[in-house]
Amino acid sequence: MTTPPLDDLLDGMHVVAVPMRVPFRGVLVREAVLLHGPHGWGEFAPFLEYGPAEASRWLAAAVEAAWDRWPDPVRATVPVNATVPAVGPDEVADVLARFPGCTTAKVKVAERGQPSSADVDRVAAVRSVLGHSGRIRVDANGGWGIDEAADVLCRLARYHLEYAEQPCASLEELRDLRVLLGRRGLDLPVAADESIRKAADPLRVKALGAADVVVVKVAPLGGVRRALEVVEACGLPAVVSSALDTSVGIAGGVALAAALPSLEYACGLGTVALLAGDVTAEPLVPEHGSLAVRQVVADPVLLERWSAPPERTAWWRERLVATYAHLDAGGAA
Structure with a gap:
């Protein structure tokens, strides 16, 4: 570098x-x-x-x-998901409207100070707006213990989740949760997010059998090339996500997603829509559910x-x- x-x-x-x-x-x-x-x-x-x-x-x-x-892209566009913060169910439709064409939604759950019933109501509202064909994933940011995660995810399973992102904080908890969900008959993939960007050795996710999917962010991993190395070494399907970036930061995430040999899931790169402004006259926001692979120039x-x-x-x-x-x-x- x-x-x-x-x-x-x-x-x-x-x-x-x-x-x-x-x-x-x-x-x-x-x-x-x-x-x-x-x-x-x-x-x-x-x-x-x-x-x-x-x-x-x-x-x-x-x-x-x-x-x-950045490495050369292998695709010209990147599919992205909508992101629904921990809002009330009556606000869900307005939030999803900011992500035109997106048929996948990531829903924040386990918000501090909110009961699990609020998570259920929020996910139900998202399912109502997206319809039966839409995909829903939930993100707890490590906010649950193992038993609570299993209980809430079993309640949310009726809404046909794509996967659960970082339901528990540690890799060991994620591993044990996967076992517990299996015992309860719930076939729900688990994705690791914070465990990838914060752990000293992201490859422990694979070694422990702690996740089915890895969520990678360019900035916390040290750049596009470093993130590509982590994904290759993990050997698991990857979802590229953002960290509340402006379009300048989002462009790095798009470059990573565009360079991945395989991209099975919509990426969490549509979050410029959550900002009230941006630093470029041509923001990287979804069009027909995707982002174009391009450079972003900041506007003075x-x-x-x-x-x-x-x-x-x-x-x-x-x-x-x-x-x-x-x-x-x-x-x-």
Whole structure:
């Protein structure tokens, strides 16, 4: 990986703060650093709780996008799913309308402070809008224990789920949940998300038999090439997802999905629709349920419109400097 001088990153950085249409995992405003390099734009937007070492993978992905070239695509478009936050059932139709042509929906469940009945009502509403032919997957972000996950998933099974994403937090719990679901007669694939982007060794997912599907995100894994290596080594079907990116970050996810030899599932890359704005005049949003494989160019007018306050810009500048110190050791690994 090309590692540009720190001054080059700082000279070409723009910090934006884009409001969410609805709260998403507690996020009301999505902040991101946009970096401009010789080959285009990259996005550095690790969540606020991540330290410099873990954030270095996000910086590596941004540097790869702006200073290197992505692998050649093997497809021109990438199918994507709609994403339904932990909203009430009466809001589901409006959310799905922001994802034109999408016939698969990922539904957030296990929201802190909400009862499991809210999950059931939300999924039921999604099934009602999508009809019998639509595909529904649920994402608990590791919010359930093994027994609770089995109980709720058995209740949700009536809505014909495609798979359950990260129902429990640890790989061992995912493994044990798969066994328990089998004992209860529920043939429901389990997907690993946080276990892929946070674990020191993503390949443990396969070694433990903890999942049927892997969900991969470009930024947390350190870039498109690193993510391709992880998918190949896991040997499991992959779903490419986003991390509440602007279109600049989404372009990296699309590049990964476009380069995968096989793509069995719709990808979670339609999330620009969850933002109240974007940094490009041509956002990467679904058309007929798919995203086109293309580069994204940030618009100076929109960068200015969504520019973060000076104190947040200074905060992100300091964070980038601290993260850069870990880049070769962590992000470029």
